[in-house]
Amino acid sequence: MVRSAVTISLVEEARGGPFVFHGSLEDACRQAAELGFDAIELFAPSAAAIQDLPLRRLLAEYHLRLAAVGTGAGMVRHGLHLCDPDADRRQAAERFIADIIEAAAVVDAPAIIGSMQGRWEAAEGRDAAVGRLRAAMERLGARAAGHGQKLIYEPLNRYETNVAVTLEQGMQLLDPLPDEHVVLLADLFHMNIEEADPAQALRRAGQRVGHVHFVDSNRQAAGRGHLNFHAIADALRDIGYGGYASAEAFPVPDSRTAAAQTMEMFCGVFR
Secondary structure, eight states: OOEEEEEEEOOGGGTTSSOSEESOHHHHHHHHHHHTOSEEEEEOSOHHHHHHSOHHHHHHHTTOEEEEEEOTHHHHHHOOOTTOSSHHHHHHHHHHHHHHHHHHHHTTOOEEESGGGOOOOTTTOHHHHHHHHHHHHHHHHHHHHHTTOOEEEOOOOTTTOSSOOSHHHHHHHHTTSOTTTEEEEEEHHHHHHHOSOHHHHHHHHGGGEEEEEOOOTTSSSTTSSSOOHHHHHHHHHHTTOOSEEEEOOOOOSOHHHHHHHHHHHHHHHHO
């Protein structure tokens, strides 16, 4: 059964980004519970910030799970990424992600690598950069697996990366890695830009899909754009997907309305 989740950003530099709730974790958890969400997805400034949060108390109080934790603050705040040709900065990026994997595992959640994959530069070529990225994900995936978690890798659209922009390219990147360590994140906004048929792309990716960002074509709440969510839900059922459909969307016209719109669409196609 597909479960619902909604994003919460605690990163001040990401205010105005595609996260439904910004700011107060407790208020966001309260609203998520009131609207019937199963879980939250967290975008936090660092592993230390996660450790300082009253996450266990809030999740228990509001009967929520933690679906996943994003690592993108390493890029947003520090400009770190795993394709960086500078070894010191690349190692700092890997440490940043590793620390978040550890902090997320304490509350039984996986970590996501999205923007921190970075991009390759023409001066050095794709193969060298992708080789470094793949090696880092193999190490990070093994670390996650040691805590009983999977590492989640997200193909992005062409304006945000040049590494992997479709699920097929994501699978090619992950092919040499153990299936049980690293899975794909299917973000419907990015897929709307890059995939000829998002539903068919999901079917082709099959069991490698481990997380879904449930968002419309304009990066607003599901139902505010032109994506066919019934076709997408059918594809997810066809591949036996049982993970989260997490709303990573702009808070348009406001957070509460975006969250409620997401839940209405979620119930309409999955229940």
